[in-house]
Amino acid sequence: MLWTLISTTVVLQSVLQATSAVSNKVLLVSMDGFRHDYLTKAETPNFDKMVAEGVTMSYLNNTFVTNTFPCHYSMATGLYSESNGIVGNRMYDPELNSFFTMSTTDSAWWDKGEPVWITARKAGLKAGTYFWPGSEAEIQGLRPTVFFPYNTSVPFEDRVNTVLKWLTVDDFDLAVMYFHEPDTSGHAFGPDDGRMVPVIENMDVVLGWLLQGLDNSTLKGKVNMIVTSDHGMTNIDLQNKIIDLSNYVNNTLLHSLVDQGSIAQIRPQPGMDNQLLEALSGIEHMQVMLKENIPERFHLKNNKRVMPLFAIADEGWTITDNVTKARMRKYKGNHGYDNNLETMKPIYIARGPAFKSGKIVRPIESVDIYPLICYLLDIQTAPNNGSLDRAATLLKYYGNAVPQLSSCSHLLWFLVIVLILTCTLLEEHF
Template identity: 50%
Template structure:
């Protein structure tokens, strides 16, 4: 009888049992994950554009849903940070593309992404992966150029929208193959950039949708060339959709800036203005998961779909005529819903499932990478219907409520706050105006 110590058959059996595998992946190959965001890619763009063979392939070989439920505020920075943290905006603290922080007494314009103070220390998918001993590369993502918990991804670049899309794809695949990264993230600013100008139904926007289909095809081809296509669990999604807007549909403000006291009478007067909703912080709907952040200020103005809020007549004349699409509206609106499609060894094929939430993407990716998720608002149970092999009950923890990373603070007593500069920072046509600095310029509402 052969001893246990010297039996090659026993040794081989032990090695096979110990090797981590993903259903459908070649034996012995550990799975990899790539998350791709195509900014402003509405859930119904594929049916509108036509001529998208690579997305069609993803749908045949993978799993999709009619849309994925994104978070309010339906803005780029908050929604992208939700995807990689599994947290609602009130939990991760990135509540807008530009915002005022009372504790720091600072206003962020365009979110200086290398400024560590704005990122509240919550785990992202890349910090979770690195803590587990995996390697991550991020080719542009909200927060990736800043240290979070003192670290950056293993591979990253500061954001530069001039980098060709093809170069981004080729570099990420090189990282995944030659540097043997486990996790890759990839961001594109289209079709959002074009749709702001052309509108969500414009011919130029549809051309960009077809262009992004070509980018997806290049990604899959490059993965195939490096023998990664059948090892990578590829997720393609977006931060928000896009609504049609008319530059004439503007709630207009005028007058000089001055500090005024917040009274119920002031709020009531604003509530009489048509085409927008005015809410005190405590009145913000619970379903927004938004009001409990200290960076959300006492009053919120939210424009009706197709309407915006502009700062002054000069700004309107210079900027509004060239914008036909916008976002930042209520996330329940059909126009705000993004796309979701996934392909890879862990996912079902040629299947459509019920929608899940963007907070569920983070625990899903943690499961695919076989790592422990940080506290988050998502649920692997919601994402389980995407998977060929459902996770065991032990691997589907209930959603948790993360601890806040900064002490709640209050604006100066009696002061109404305004964020009129979002007009310049976001899309030049406000879908939602957050009252967020410390002054108000509503001496007249026209």
């Protein structure tokens, strides 16, 4: 009888431990421009450790346009760019009659999506953000519990120490953090340059600080951590692979380019949409189309901030209306290209009590990260384009396999108590 009691209690305790993963803390980390195959280019013991202890995939299926702000905000909101309104790093809104840059924090630009830190705050949780696009804006009258104005000069180690303090001393439920490498170096050197090796290895050191901080504290085994990125990187050649639209049209047809590079958001002069399209059609290494003809798979065209004409360059090519200005950046690498290209695919690794261990699963989509984090925090999602069923392949338990903690933990302990009382009464009777 005693052995049955012990065995049953152990089983129930195991189920409790499994379900408790659902409501544990979450740490979301983005290393900008970390291409999915960078781990094959350098020695990365800490990434190797996280892969061995967690779950990964060959790459993450990210959203288009494959630039920093659109991809990061899609991860945060679970919405495609046409739904959350962040369609580029630079935008024009015809209703606001104003331009957006990467320093814009006006709430009017961020009002079409609910990022996960706002969802957490609405649920009464503590959520901190360290330099995530959109985190400086007030959204639905709320802000993160703690956030910082973007500042690239803050040392990476300081950022790590702050976030670890949030999760330990300050008892935050959600921490979201961003690093601008290896993106900055990828632009400067190109992804295949040997100088990228120490950059990748330095980001491995940063990951090591996080892993050590989590494993050598009261947080051990209690944090579900996701390390991912917004996009990849490819080689470009600004001397030989550049498309200068000023060679084909002038300001009688072309008003301006709102955004340019791997893509171009093109404003025609009033009433000149079709004439400008005809003038730009047939240019080699570039596809140009009316807004309404943007492929559905890009999830981009149904937004007022997408210009009447849209162009996308072939991989490695650059679109501009000012060659001199374009070459001033001296880039050797860039992104923003078709998100089906493998060079545009980012990394994804997850580790923690809710995740599988030592597994490689099929790629999920970046919009799935939002509902996944909400599930881990046991909070209700806002409307989104993601799929928790798709993301569930990462999880040890999901759906009917193990009930949610909130609905079963008290019941399980009640059963343990009933079992103990039953066994006691039976022993007294016999």
